[in-house]
Amino acid sequence: MNIEMKGINKAFGSNQVLKNAGFVLKDGEVHALMGENGAGKSTLMKILTGVYTRDAGTVLVDGKEVVYKTPQEAEKAGIVFIYQELNVLFDLTVEENLFMGKEITKKFGICDRKAMRRKAQEVMDKMGVNIPINAVMSDLSVGQQQMVEICKALMVDAKVLIMDEPTAALTQSETEGLFKLIKSLREKGVSIVYISHRMEEIFELCDRITVLRDGTYVGTEYIKDINMDDIVRMMIGREIGERFPKREGVKIGKEMLRVEGLTKEKTFENVSFSVKAGEVLGVSGLMGAGRTEIMQAIFGNLPFESGKVFIEGNEVKIRNARDAIKAGIGFITEDRKTEGLLLEKSISDNISLANLGKISSKSVISGSKEKELANKGITEFRIKCFGPDHECGNLSGGNQQKVVFAKWVYTDPKILILDEPTRGVDIGAKKEIYSVINDLAAKGVAVIMVSSELPEVLGMSDRIMVVREGHITGIIDAAEADQEKVMTLATGGTL
C-alpha cells in the first residue's frame, strides 16, 4: 500500500502542532519516522489513522484521497496503529485481548473458543513468541504485554503497521524476535512506519527515514546514504556535538554506599557492590534481570531476606522510602508516569511534595518559598513550560523527566539511583539530562544509573555493573568496557 501525506496542518486550540507536515510510504518498506518529542510524529500518524482530523492537507492511499473518520475505518482499510501506551485489558486473558471486539462466533453469537485459540496460537507461532494464550494479562511482563499488542494488530490483515516506540519495554531477545517479524512482514509486502528514538534500531531495521521538526516536514533519506549525525542534525536543526558530554573536574571521593550480600528469594542473590562520591556506576543487564528490584530493595520499597546496606561506612536499616530519603538516597524510578509524577498536578506541586520540609515551617507551607523553589527548578533544569502551575501531564516526556530530577535533586541526596533516566526522552533533552547527571557527580553525589541502552551506559559510567538473573556477573571499568563485553556478561558468557 502506498501512502502519501502532503501539507498536513493541525492545531490544538492556538497551538499549531503540524504545519506542512507529511511523508511518503512505499509498498513493503520499513520507514522510520523521527523527530524530537513534540515534533508531531504521533500526531501525524493519528491523523492518518483517523484519531484526529486534519485542518488542511491531503492523504492519498494508493493514489486516492481518503479521510478516515475513526481508527476502525483505517483498520478496515488495513492501516493499524500500535500505540506506545499499552492498550490492553489487564484482567482478561491473552486470547480474550487478541479477539476483543472481533470474536469468532458460532450461531447465535456464541464464541467459538476453539477457533479463536487456534488462530491465536497460529499468530503467536508465526511471531515466535511463547506466551500461554490463557494467561491473564496482568501476570505477564510489560514486554510480553507489548508482544500481545503487536499480535493483536496482526490478527487483522494489516497492510500498513504503525509502531510507536515498540521496543521501549522489550528485552533483547524479544526485540530480536520483533525485528525478525518486521523483516518477514516486509517481505510479504507489508509497509511499516517505525517510530523510535533508538538510532541503533533505525539503522538495523529501516529502509528510509523521514524527519519532522516542530511539526514540519524536514526531509526523507535512504538510510544507507546517511549517518547518525546527519539524522540528529535534521532533527534538531543544529549540531549537537558530543552525544555524551564529558565530565570535568570530578574527583572520585570516599565510599558513599556499600551493599553486601543482598538477597531476595527468586529475585536476586548475594548482590554486593559499592559506589563512591562523584562516581557514576552504570548498571546493565537484560530486561527482567533484577536490576530494578535490587534498586527498589536498597530504597526500602521492596523487602529482602538478607544482606546489609552501608552508607558512608555505617550500616543502615531502610524499611521504607522515608528511611531511605532520611539516609540521603534519592530514587528516580523507571516508570515516570505511574511512579515518578503526579501527572494531574502542577510542576510546583510535584517539586514541593518531595521537599515539604524545605518549604514549610511547623507544617505550614510558605507560598513564597514554594514558588521560589518551583521557579528555581524550572530555570536550573530548563523545563519548557508556562510556569510553575503547568500541569505535569501536559509536558513532553523530556520535560517531565526534568521535573522528576528537580524534585529529587532539591532533596540534596548523597546517593541518587536512576532507573532508565532517559526512557522516552528525545535526543536534545537526553543530552541535558546527561549534563545534569555530570553536574551531580561533580558535586560529589554517588550516582547509580540503571539503563537498557548500552551506548548510554558505556558513555556515561565510570564503572559498569552487569546483572544477570539476579546475580552480578561482573563489574568492569568503563575504560575497558565495550558493547560486546557487557553483552557477554549480560547473557551468561564469561570474559
Add this chain to the structure above:
Amino acid sequence: MGNTAATTLNKKSWTSYIGEYAAFIALVLLVVVISIISPEFRTAGNFLNLLRQATFNGLIAFGMTCVILSDGIDLSVGSTLALSAVICAELIMKGCPAILAMLVALVAGTLLGAVSGLLVTKGRLQPFIATLVTMTAYRGLAMIITDGKPISRLADNIASSGNEFAFKLVGKGNFCGIPIPAILLIFALVVFFFVLNKTTFGRKVYATGSNAKCAKLVGVNITKTKIIVYAISGFMSALTGLILISRLDSAQPTLGDGYELDAIAAVALGGTSMSGGRGKITGTIAGVLIIAVLNNGMNLLEVSTYYQDVIKAVVILVAVLSDRKR
C-alpha cells in the same frame, strides 16, 4: 507524544474558569430564581435558618471531602454520628458532666473513624467495603446501647447549670444573632481550607489521592495520612451528632441515617473527583449550600417531597455532567 504539549495552551480558557466555579454559579442562579418566586425565601430569618440546616450536611461533607480527596469514601458517617451521639446521651443519663460526655463523644467519633482507616490501610479493604462494614457495625452498636429506643429529655438530666448551658449552646445557642451551628460551620470551613491548602498534611492528602505509589516513593506515609483522614471524618460526624442531640434534646440510634449520601452528593456537586487528588473545600461548601437551598426553597414553594428527590437528583446529575466537560 506530539500532541500533549499542544493541549495545554488552551488551559486557562474561559470555559475552564466556568468549570472551576460551576458550583458557585449554580448556587447564585438558584438563590436568585427562588428569591424571585418566593418572598418568604428572601428574608433574613430564612437565610439564618437555611444556614443552620446546612450545618449538619456541611460539617460531615468537609470530612468527606478529605476522605474522597485521598481516594477513599466514608459510608460510615451517619452511623458514627449516631453511635457517638448515643454514647454522649448515655453518659449524660448516667450522671456524667455534659461537657465531659461531649468530649468523650468527640474522641469516640475520631477513634471510630480511625478504625475505618485501619481497615482500609492495614486491612487492605477497599474503602467502600471497609466503611460499609463500619457503617453496619456502628449502627448496630448504637441500637444495642439504647436497646433501640430514643434517649429523651437530656437537658433535664444535667445537674449543673454550667454543663446544661454548654450542652444547649452547641445546638440552640446564638452569638450576635447568628446560630452557633452556623458559626461552627464557618469556623470549620476556614480550618479545612487552611489545612488542605496551606499545610504539608493537606499536600499529602492530595498526593495520596492523586498517585499513592508516587507519593510513597517521595516519603509520604500513606497509611498514616489515610488513617488521619478517616479519623477527621469520624470527628466531624461526632460533632454533627452533638449539635443534633442538643437541638432535639434527645438521642436516637437511628440518627443520621442516609447522611452519607447527602455528604457525597455535596462533595460531587463541588467538583471533587471521586477518584481523589482533585477538588476543593470551597466547592464542597457550594455543594452543601445548593442542596440546602434546594431543600429549603422547595419546602417554601410547597413542592411535594416525592418531586423534591427527583429534582435534587436532576440538579446533581446536571452539575456533575457539566463539571466533567471541562
